[in-house]
Amino acid sequence: MTFLVTIASTDEDLEACLALRRAVFVDEQHVPIELELEGDEDRYTHFLLRDVDGSALATARLKLLDDAGKAQRVAVARAGRGRGAGAAVMHALEDEARRQGRRRIVLSAQVSAIPFYERLGYVVDGPIYDDAGIPHKDMWLVLPETSAR
Secondary structure (H helix, E strand, O other), X not given: OOOEEEEOOOHHHHHHHHHHHHHXXXXXXXXXXXXXOXXXXXXXXXXXXXXXXXXXXXXXXXXEOOOOEEEEEEEEOHHXXXXXXXXXXXXXXXXXXXXXXXXXXXXXXXXXXXXXHHHOOOEEEEEXXXXXXXXXXXXXXXXXXXXXX
8 A cells, every 4th residue: 555654744743643642552552641642742753644535544753862763652543554554654754764864763662563563674672671561672773775665
């Protein structure tokens, strides 16, 4: 499937990202709302993938670190799962990190999502730890010089 992923540039776009994160993390996974919405969303670049009908299917946010980009809050709506929406939003995030001069991406993956990230080329790094009551592992990816997509 072909999706269009955009950088959230309006209040409406950002609200769609936050609503999707609430649905996935708070409603489905029971992450406390105060852990999910930290109140500093303007510090990050948010990505939004919409379906042809305009509904939000996937989101992620990019935090720029000194030497890497950090993928955070990657969420895919039930309607987007298994359709390539997660991969599309991650590729957009990786491309933006590369554009911003970063050569690798780091992330904290829910253990259940590790196979998804491994299919995208990410490597597990370190032990399992708890984040918001959900087991996670750190992962990383060295970005190629140019996008292969």
